[in-house]
Amino acid sequence: MLTDHGNQSVVTEFILIGFSGFPDLQVPLFVLFSIMYLAILAGNIIIVTTIRLESALHIPMYFFLSVLSSSEVCYTLTIIPNMLVNLLKEKPSISFLGCATQMFLFLGFGSTNCMLLTLMGYDRYVSICKPLHYAVLMNQRFCTKLVVFAATSVFLFSTLDTYFIFTLPFCGRNNIHHFFCDLAPLLELACGRNYFGEIIIFLLCILVIFCSFLLILLSYLLILNTILKIPTTDGKRKAFSTCASHIIVVVVHFGCASVIYLRPQSRYTLNEDTFISVTYTMVTPLLNPVVYSLRNKDVQIALKKYLGGRTCMQKV
Template sequence: MGFVLLGFGNIPHLQWFLFGLFFHIYVIVLLGNGTIILITKLEPSLQKPMYFFLGNFSFLKICYVSVTLPRMLMNLATQRRAISVVACAAQMCWVLILGATECFLLTVMAYDHYMAICNPLHYPLVMNRKACTKLVIGSWISSIPVQIGQTFQIFSLSFCGSNQINHFFCDIPPLLQLACGDTLVNQLMVYMVAVFFVSLPFLLILISYSKILSTVLKLPSATSRSKAFSTCSSHLAVVILFFGSAIIAYLRPKSSRSSGTDKVLSVFYTIVTPMFNPMIYSLRNKDVIMALRRLVFK
């Protein structure tokens, strides 16, 4: 009939502390990423492809956190951890879709940096508004059929044992642990989808940055090199934070899995990364800092 999300129930004395901590993180995520969306829409100096992608990325982060954090806060406050099968499937499907969208958007942003630094003369022609819109729409919708299919495949399994999910949201690894019978085919499908939606975008990002690094090192001016590295550093930091935790979470062997490690990694890429996203992009970007100042003064 349903599942029970154990979450952080193994530390009952810290329930209200965790509620306060995650509530403040949620507020920071909403305010920080909402501000990024606002300034990329209103500030004339930020009407560039890079900030168009950044605005969409910030909106994605708000969606990502809103799929998991509100229910976790409700569970911490009420101690009622039950979740229906339909709600669990919907939550997992949205987490998978938004996670794949983030992988694609980060790849598109890396390609934007590559074009700006390695092909500056062709950049305005290639990365026009129409092309950027198509890239964003493609990033949002391309994973939907696959992730809906993967969710249907997971929930078509038989769950005849415990209904307690040792996690704070419905994710694939803890659900597979509750399934009856042989889940080898399902695990292989998870690995295949993860390789395509996580490893392949990460590889494309690495290729983009290898070409960027090669181009930057050839620049004669130290100022130009410093500016190029500064442009890419924020995006690269987000890539390392997100892909590092996601790859470890989904592609490491089953024998090395533990529920505690899974929770920490999930907190990292679903909650911590969205919180740091505005800080990373605003602290390392002079255009964003100036736009924020103008917005505050207005």
């Protein structure tokens, strides 16, 4: 919707046209994405609940995993319900304030996920490289402080990004070439430029995505150096297996994020970005519980204990 103020039209709502190129597929996509969203909610909630109930999982690695799963639930909640509703609407739209709120929450929780994956990498480093000091270095109080600091920092970054975007003038076009309010499509719509703000946004993206990935990479280089010194093949295999789940999630998460946020704005294309965005808004949150439940024996044992116990009670 556009409101006239003198000779200038001011945008009061945005039209989301991310899936407009697939009119015949919108109902099938609604069904598919609804099933995936329910699986995301169920998988992450089961992971969080299992970790809270099982005392054997009350260690830093699973504490970070439970926080990551909780963050993923909040992350998807900011995007997917509105996307599902818009798939069934003739005019998929979002208000100006709703768009700003969605961007703030999406960037905040998305960046929190990056930081949590970094903390999980650090946890693996301490566990493998400094096992004798692990209990002291990674105590519950310190881990909680790390999570609070990480979340507070990235939500501050999210506030700055959202402020710089929504203080730009939007005075004509209001069609967002995406299915939610993301940085690049909104910068495309703005009828004015704030080069200082755009530089800050890019630097913050580098700080959150690139620096987080470098810290994870450094952790695994140190881990690899330690593993290569383990004399037995079985010991090396066990050490690698404790990192496998985390590595898979990191590759998918940071791979998609870097393609979207660390490339030149001129490379922006609707269909490619829609596909990649679906990957990191739906596939990655679904990947976490699947990977950790399939590849982690401790989680498997806990799931069998509680899900199996409930099944037996229902039969009785």
